[in-house]
Structures are given as structure tokens and as C-alpha cells.
Amino acid sequence: MHFVVCLKQVPDTSEVRIDPITNTLMREGVPSIINPYDMHGLEEAIHLKEKLGGKVTIVCMGPPQAKEALKKAMSFGADRAVLLSDRAFGGSDSLATAYILSSAIQKIHETEPIDLVFTGKEAIDGDTAQTGPGIAQRLGFPQLTYTIKVRELTDTTVTVERKTESGRQVVQAQLPALLTVEKELNDLSYATLPNMMKAAVYEPEMWNFNSLPFDVRKMGLKGSPTSVSRIFAPPGRIGGEIMDGMKDPVATAASVVQKIFQQNIIMYKPQAKGGNQ
Amino acid sequence: MENFDVIVIGGGPAGLSAAISAAQVGMKTVVIERGDYPGTKNVMGGILYTKATDMVVPEFWKEAPLERPIIEQRIAMLNGDESIMAAYRDPAWASEPYNAHSILRVKFDRWLALQAEKAGVMIITETLVENLLYKGDNVVGVRTGRAEGDLGAKVVILAEGVNNFLAVKAGLAKPLKAESVAITVKEIIALPKETIEDRFCLDEGQGATIELYGDSTAGMMGVGFIYTNKDSISIGVGAILAPLIHNNWTPNDLLEYLKSKPYVKRLLHGGETKEYLSHLIPEGGYTQVPKLHRQGLLVVGDTAMLMNSLNREGSNLAMISGKIAGEVAAESIKADDVSDQAMMVYETRLRDSFVLKDLHHYRHMGKFFENNPHLLRAYPKIFSNAVKLYLTADGTPKKERQKEIMKMVLQNRSIGGLTKDIYGAWRALL
Amino acid sequence: MKLDDKLFLVRFNTDKLSHIKITNPDICLKQCQDKPCTRFCPAHVYDWDEEEKRISVGYEGCLECGTCLIGCPYGNIDWKYPRGGFGVSWKNG
Structure with a gap:
């Protein structure tokens, strides 16, 4: 089995602050991490490789510094890592990124046929959740999104549980397929020392614009129809009200109920039937 | 199990200096560091001395991420709202050969680790060494907290920092005492470059330091410090742990107390705190320097209590001890003799250098x-x-x-x- | 500035496993009068839980200085480094 995992190096968004005056992201000095969702895709690929045999290839697009992320990813037991890095790729939105990544994966697929591609459900810096599906579409692979469990992997099919707004779905697809994954998929394991050492000296393969017959019109700012019109910080939430229920529980309960209806949190409609269960 | 010539435990200035000097003479060397990368677990007030660093990486100032060359050192004595101050300033210190720079360790140590990698050192990060491996009396490797985690070595260099877990386990050091460590807390406070330069009377890029005694630590044994970085100020206070506990201070309250002093307050005015850090400083001095070696093992830096608090020198002692340890390890390995006797050469050279001479000089302090x-x-x-x-x-x-x-x-x-x-x-x- | 606000600025990669243990909670309850760990820890990791009559340990906020190991008068705090790659991760140092 050949597994490909797409990784993105992202700023640790828990460290990003928003400048209250200019409303821009203050990214300076913010450490980079591997997109947490992607890590769970990697973990699953490694796990399946250990169970069924095969190979794990990591594909990443980013600046040369993203090498660090790839080296770290290698320590979990991957076999090969490719970094797509070129000024021409800079400024790509999710459409252009999907084009670049799918072109690279296609090339890998031609020499070493791929069975499963993993991507995170989204990246924590953009939250678009578009890149994974975009890659699947271009490769002509079926896409199973929001995967929370890989139930079965045979030579020809993959069966997964996916998270939906109303519950879980069990779906199956023919291989090769692409999964976008949630964090619930698995727990990250702790790398072994031999793998840490392999990663410490590993040099990822560097691919650039010339490595593939790329169409320059489909990448970078030119190939990106997305435009960011404005960035703003959502207004801070007002703290809730705390009522003391010890002194007079009955009166407090009455006042809670009153507030709930006053603020239309629950609307009083005697005829209405229950909504979603 | 993979085997190395030299395993260095800890990627701080002492460990990285040791690794560089060993690898430069052809030793197969690995540094094992518990942080994300060397630097992320490391804290100091922030002064790096030029001479010692130059001995490890010649002309480092041309490339290393430094904050400001220190041209002025002030010593202040605080009494309530009053202060007495003495200062020495020499603008010549703003150019080669320099005397000292302020630094931020996360950036600097990462850079130093890169120099080690260039010298051929392998750096394994995010890995904690939990034990030394022995064969009879001889230290022959380390056990890490990872699966399949043993590594073999001819010489292990112990640079685990002030918390001397492994040195105690190896029977070389005693557990630290509340009388011989200073608990230090520090804040990084961001201010515009120009503001820093105006407040400290500096030309562009120059730096200054202030050590504050007396009421800066509420009269407890210790010192407050203020160092200028490029666009931030490092302010901290350290006090010997025993009196701090005895007087019921919390470290953060002590730092806030220093920050509330009128003179200090004015220097920090309008700044934004970026980080709050804490660290122990080994203050045991000469009498509490542990045994520095045993068969197949050398102890360097903070683990070896190499700290001269009066002159606030520590990183330089660490780097020189590391450098000498790396050299002695390499010589012993080449001579195929890593006995305790051979390892003792390290101690002899430390005694011949300012490192142990200075500590010995202040032994009664x-x-x-x-x-x-x-x-x-x-x-x-x-x-x-x-x-x-x-x-x-x-x-x-x-x-x-x-x-x-x-x-x-x-x-x-x-x-x-x-x-x-x-x-x-x-x-x-x- | 309050300590909690300062600690909010610190970056952690929190492990699921605690690296700190109170060796014998009975000592805290019966022998230790003034609970110095609730003061000397620069990150206020230790707090006396009056309801449960024990020291509660917020290991997630530990700055890894090692003060507790030395400062506890009864040597009752079993403090180790977190697993490699976990715990505090300084941004400046």
C-alpha cells in the first residue's frame, strides 16, 4: 500500500494576536507547527503501513523553512518527504494550492501508484477545508471528508466513519481515494528513538516550479481568485451573569426562566413540536 | 543500539560548545535535547560574553542573532524609593572586539545548534535522557525516554542544566539545596527601539545593563537586573530560595515589587509584557562544585555549578567548560583511555583556566x-x-x-x- | 500585572500525563503547616484545596524551573522533567 500524506506548516494560531489598532495578524515571532489535523492523517497512514505494509510519502508546499516541519514529520516513521517550494507558488489560495499539490501527487502516482491520500480536514490558519477536496477532484479520486475512523482497508476499497452535523455516516469508496481527517481519528504516538535519529539527518526532496509541467496561470496570486477584503477581530464576548442560587432558590429559578424567555433564548410556542432530537 | 564517540546531554551553551569542539576533531557526536529545538527550554538573564563565545565560534558576532552590544553597565542600590547608582560606559564596546552582548536564548541557542550541525554534530530534539548506562564503573551510554531509546558512547558529557538529576544519580553531585540556588523570574517587555535608546542614553543599536541590589530583592540575598534587547527589555529578579521561602515571598510578587520602584517603573513605562519566565541559578559556588568526572563521563556548565554570580558570569563559564570537556573527551578517545584518570585532565584544565580560578577566588562569598x-x-x-x-x-x-x-x-x-x-x-x- | 495574565503569554505543549506527583498527601495535610509550595512556585502550580484537603497540582502550567523539588521542606514533591517535546516552550528565553 502506498499512502500519501499532505502536510502544511502553519503559524501556531494559539500564539497569534490581533493588533487592536490595525486589525492585522501579528505573526512576528509566532512559532510554526504542523497543522494539527494533518498530524492525525500522518498518524493513521503510519499505523496502516505498520499493519499492512507499504510506504508513506509526505507532500508539503511551503517556504524552505517548512523543511523543519517535514523533518519532524519523518520522525513518526514516514519513508519519504517532498517539499514543493518556489516563489511562483507564493500567495496561492486553496484553489491554486490544490492544483499544485495534486500535480505533484499525480507525478508520484505515475511512478509509485497511490492507494490513499490523507489531508487534514482544514488548516488552522485558513480554516477553509477546501484544499483536500480540491486535490481529490483534480486527481479524480473519490473523497471521504471529516473522517473519524478508518473501519476497513482492503486491496480495492476503504470504509470509514465520517462526522456529520447530525451524527456519523459509514461510507465506502474505491481505491485510490482521499480522506480528510478529524482529530478524533486517532491518538498521536510517541516516536521511537531510531526514527528520531533518522529524521534528524533526513533531507527532504525539494521540488520547484521546474520539477513539473506546471501552468503558471493556475498558481500564485494570479491563479488565486480568493481575495481577502477585510480582517477584523470579532468583538469580545460579554461575561455571563452569575446568580446566587443559595439564598432563595425558588426566586432565582424564576428569574432564570424569566430571563430565558425575555431574551428569546427559548421562544414560547405551545403548538410547536419538538425539533431535532 | 547505535554507538557514538561522544553523547552530549543537553543543548545549551555548555553542551553545544562541548559538541562543537568534539566534532571539530572528528568525533562522531550527538546532542540530545528535550526541547522542540535547542533553546526552547533555556533561560538566562541575557548577557553573552564575547571572548568565551569567540573561542567556540570564531567571529560569531558577524552572524549570530545578538540583541545589543553592551556599552554601559550600571550598578544600583535601592533603598525604598531612593537609589544610588554607579556606571561605567565605553562606546568602544559597541564595536569589535566587543565585551558582551544581550541575547535572547531561544534565538541564540538555536543558532549555536546550527553551528554544531555544520561541524557535523547530530542533534536529536524532543528527547529526554532518563538514565546513564553503565558497564561496571564505566559510563557507556544513555537511556532516553523513547522506545528503543538506548545509545552507546565512549564518553558522555553531562550538560543537563541546573537541575542535576543525572549528576546525582551518577553519584557525582548532591541534590541541590535551597541555600545554593536562586529562583529567578524574568519578563520580556516590548518597547520601540528608539524609546529604549532614549531612556538608556544609547546610540542606535547600543545596549546597557543595570544590576540592582538592596531593596530590589526586599533586602534578600539576590539581585535585580535590567538588560536592553533590540526592541524589548529583559527585567528580572533572583533571590536565594531559602530566604525567599523564609520571608514568604512569591517570585512574581518580588518581580512586581522591583517593577514598582520609581526608577524602574519609568524605564519600563508603556511597555508590553511578551513573556514571563523562570529559572534556577546555581549559586553554590566553589565549595559545591560536584565531582566533575568519572570513567566515561564529564560534567559541564550549570550542572557543574560553574556560575560566578558576583560578576554575573555564567554562559562564558559554561561555554569554556564545554569546550574543554569536548577536547578532553576527543583526546581520551583517540588515546583509547577514558578512565577516570584520563577524564581528570578536564578538571586540571578547568583549574588552570579562569573558570575554577574565579570560583575559587570567591569561595567564601x-x-x-x-x-x-x-x-x-x-x-x-x-x-x-x-x-x-x-x-x-x-x-x-x-x-x-x-x-x-x-x-x-x-x-x-x-x-x-x-x-x-x-x-x-x-x-x-x- | 496579574500572574495568570503573565502565564497566559507562555507557550505550552501539554502532555496528557502529569510530570509532577505529591509523594505522600498525608504529609501536606498533617505535617506541613504553612504550605510554602503555594507561594514559592513562580507559576503557582500548587494550590491548597480546602474541600479535598490536599495540594492540587496544575502541572499544565509548570515552567520547569525545579524550585519545588528543592523548596518543599519535606521533599514531598516528586517533580521530573516532562517527556521530551512536551511542557513549556519559550518564545524568547
Whole structure:
């Protein structure tokens, strides 16, 4: 089995602050991490490789510094890592990124046929959740999104549980397929020392614009129809009200109920039937 | 199990210097670091000395991420809202060959690790060494906290930092005591470059340091410090743990107390705190330097208590000890003799260098201050009152004023006490 | 500035496993009068839980200085480094 995992190096968004005056992201000095969702895709690929045999290839697009992320990813037991890095790729939105990544994966697929591609459900810096599906579409692979469990992997099919707004779905697809994954998929394991050492000296393969017959019109700012019109910080939430229920529980309960209806949190409609269960 | 010539435990200045010097003479060397990368677990006040660093990486200042070259050092003594200050300034220190720079360790240590990698050192990150491996009396490797986690080595260099877990396990050091460590907390406070330069009277890019004694630590044995970075100020305070506990201080309250001093407050005004850090400083001095070697093992840096707090030198002692340890390890391995006898050459060379000479010179200092806890309470007050009286122009004839000053001094400390303090200080410091 | 606000600025990669253990909670309850660990820890990791009559340990906020190991008068705090790659991760140092 050949597994490909797409990784993105992202700023640790828990460290990003928003400048209250200019409303821009203050990214300076913010450490980079591997997109947490992607890590769970990697973990699953490694796990399946250990169970069924095969190979794990990591594909990443980013600046040369993203090498660090790839080296770290290698320590979990991957076999090969490719970094797509070129000024021409800079400024790509999710459409252009999907084009670049799918072109690279296609090339890998031609020499070493791929069975499963993993991507995170989204990246924590953009939250678009578009890149994974975009890659699947271009490769002509079926896409199973929001995967929370890989139930079965045979030579020809993959069966997964996916998270939906109303519950879980069990779906199956023919291989090769692409999964976008949630964090619930698995727990990250702790790398072994031999793998840490392999990663410490590993040099990822560097691919650039010339490595593939790329169409320059489909990448970078030119190939990106997305435009960011404005960035703003959502207004801070007002703290809730705390009522003391010890002194007079009955009166407090009455006042809670009153507030709930006053603020239309629950609307009083005697005829209405229950909504979603 | 993979085997190396040299395993270095810990990627701080001591460990990385050791690794660089060993790898430069062809030793297969690995550094094992528990942080995300070397630097992320490391803290110091922030002064790096040029000479020692230059010996490890020649002309490092051309490339290394440094904050500001230090051209002025102030020493302040605080008494309530009053302060007395002395300063030395030489703008020549802003250019080669420099004397010292302020640094931020996360950036600097990462850079130093990169130099080690260039010298051929392998750096394994995010990995904690939990035990040493022995064969008889001989240290032959390490056990890490990872699966399949053993590594073999001819010589292990222990640079685990001030918390000396492994040195204690190896029977070389005793567990640390509350009298021999200073708990230090620090804040990084962002300010515009120009503001820093204006407030500290600096030309563009120049830096200054201030050490503050006396009421900066509420009279406890310790010191406050303020160092200028490029676009931030490092301010911190360290106090010996025993009196801090005895006096019921919390470290953060002590730092806030220092920050509330009028002089300090003005320097920090309008700044935004970016990070709050804490760290222990080994203050045991010469008498508590552990055994520095055993068969197949050398101890360097903070783990070896190599810290001269009076001159706030630590990183330089660490780097020189590391460099010498790396050299001795390589020589012993080449001579195929890593016995305790061969390892002792390390200690001999440390004794011949300023590292142990300085520590030996100040060997009575720790006890002197420990036995005389009044010093940092009484004298800032005496000096401050004396200067205030001397400078107050209220029509009192100067002859009378001088008598008044003498009277004030003797009210605060008897002649016998003064004599004892001066003799003690002379013995401890000179 | 409050300590909690300062600690909010610190970056952690929190492990699921605690690296700190109170060796014998009975000592805290019966022998230790003034609970110095609730003061000397610069990150206020230790707090006396009056309801449960024990020291509660917020290991997630530990700055890894090692003060507790030395400062506890009864040597009752079993403090180790977190697993490699976990715990505090300084941004400046």
C-alpha cells in the first residue's frame, strides 16, 4: 500500500494576536507547527503501513523553512518527504494550492501508484477545508471528508466513519481515494528513538516550479481568485451573569426562566413540536 | 543500539560548545535535547560574553542573532524609593572586539545548534535522557525516554542544566539545596527601539545593563537586573530560595515589587509584557562544585555549578567548560583511555583556566552572605541616608553634617559590626 | 500585572500525563503547616484545596524551573522533567 500524506506548516494560531489598532495578524515571532489535523492523517497512514505494509510519502508546499516541519514529520516513521517550494507558488489560495499539490501527487502516482491520500480536514490558519477536496477532484479520486475512523482497508476499497452535523455516516469508496481527517481519528504516538535519529539527518526532496509541467496561470496570486477584503477581530464576548442560587432558590429559578424567555433564548410556542432530537 | 564517540546531554551553551569542539576533531557526536529545538527550554538573564563565545565560534558576532552590544553597565542600590547608582560606559564596546552582548536564548541557542550541525554534530530534539548506562564503573551510554531509546558512547558529557538529576544519580553531585540556588523570574517587555535608546542614553543599536541590589530583592540575598534587547527589555529578579521561602515571598510578587520602584517603573513605562519566565541559578559556588568526572563521563556548565554570580558570569563559564570537556573527551578517545584518570585532565584544565580560578577566588562569598543576611538590608539604607544627608543643602555647616552622617552610620551598625563586615567582605571578595 | 495574565503569554505543549506527583498527601495535610509550595512556585502550580484537603497540582502550567523539588521542606514533591517535546516552550528565553 502506498499512502500519501499532505502536510502544511502553519503559524501556531494559539500564539497569534490581533493588533487592536490595525486589525492585522501579528505573526512576528509566532512559532510554526504542523497543522494539527494533518498530524492525525500522518498518524493513521503510519499505523496502516505498520499493519499492512507499504510506504508513506509526505507532500508539503511551503517556504524552505517548512523543511523543519517535514523533518519532524519523518520522525513518526514516514519513508519519504517532498517539499514543493518556489516563489511562483507564493500567495496561492486553496484553489491554486490544490492544483499544485495534486500535480505533484499525480507525478508520484505515475511512478509509485497511490492507494490513499490523507489531508487534514482544514488548516488552522485558513480554516477553509477546501484544499483536500480540491486535490481529490483534480486527481479524480473519490473523497471521504471529516473522517473519524478508518473501519476497513482492503486491496480495492476503504470504509470509514465520517462526522456529520447530525451524527456519523459509514461510507465506502474505491481505491485510490482521499480522506480528510478529524482529530478524533486517532491518538498521536510517541516516536521511537531510531526514527528520531533518522529524521534528524533526513533531507527532504525539494521540488520547484521546474520539477513539473506546471501552468503558471493556475498558481500564485494570479491563479488565486480568493481575495481577502477585510480582517477584523470579532468583538469580545460579554461575561455571563452569575446568580446566587443559595439564598432563595425558588426566586432565582424564576428569574432564570424569566430571563430565558425575555431574551428569546427559548421562544414560547405551545403548538410547536419538538425539533431535532 | 547505535554507538557514538561522544553523547552530549543537553543543548545549551555548555553542551553545544562541548559538541562543537568534539566534532571539530572528528568525533562522531550527538546532542540530545528535550526541547522542540535547542533553546526552547533555556533561560538566562541575557548577557553573552564575547571572548568565551569567540573561542567556540570564531567571529560569531558577524552572524549570530545578538540583541545589543553592551556599552554601559550600571550598578544600583535601592533603598525604598531612593537609589544610588554607579556606571561605567565605553562606546568602544559597541564595536569589535566587543565585551558582551544581550541575547535572547531561544534565538541564540538555536543558532549555536546550527553551528554544531555544520561541524557535523547530530542533534536529536524532543528527547529526554532518563538514565546513564553503565558497564561496571564505566559510563557507556544513555537511556532516553523513547522506545528503543538506548545509545552507546565512549564518553558522555553531562550538560543537563541546573537541575542535576543525572549528576546525582551518577553519584557525582548532591541534590541541590535551597541555600545554593536562586529562583529567578524574568519578563520580556516590548518597547520601540528608539524609546529604549532614549531612556538608556544609547546610540542606535547600543545596549546597557543595570544590576540592582538592596531593596530590589526586599533586602534578600539576590539581585535585580535590567538588560536592553533590540526592541524589548529583559527585567528580572533572583533571590536565594531559602530566604525567599523564609520571608514568604512569591517570585512574581518580588518581580512586581522591583517593577514598582520609581526608577524602574519609568524605564519600563508603556511597555508590553511578551513573556514571563523562570529559572534556577546555581549559586553554590566553589565549595559545591560536584565531582566533575568519572570513567566515561564529564560534567559541564550549570550542572557543574560553574556560575560566578558576583560578576554575573555564567554562559562564558559554561561555554569554556564545554569546550574543554569536548577536547578532553576527543583526546581520551583517540588515546583509547577514558578512565577516570584520563577524564581528570578536564578538571586540571578547568583549574588552570579562569573558570575554577574565579570560583575559587570567591569561595567564601556564599557563606559570607548566607551568614550575614543583614548586609543587603543595612548597607543600602546606610549609603542612601549618608548620600542624602551629604547632598541636602539646608544650611547645615558641612562639618556638622559629616558628624551627623557618622552618627547615623553608627546608629545603624556598631563599630564592631562595621569592622566585621568590612573584614568579611574583604576576605570574601578580594 | 496579574500572574495568570503573565502565564497566559507562555507557550505550552501539554502532555496528557502529569510530570509532577505529591509523594505522600498525608504529609501536606498533617505535617506541613504553612504550605510554602503555594507561594514559592513562580507559576503557582500548587494550590491548597480546602474541600479535598490536599495540594492540587496544575502541572499544565509548570515552567520547569525545579524550585519545588528543592523548596518543599519535606521533599514531598516528586517533580521530573516532562517527556521530551512536551511542557513549556519559550518564545524568547
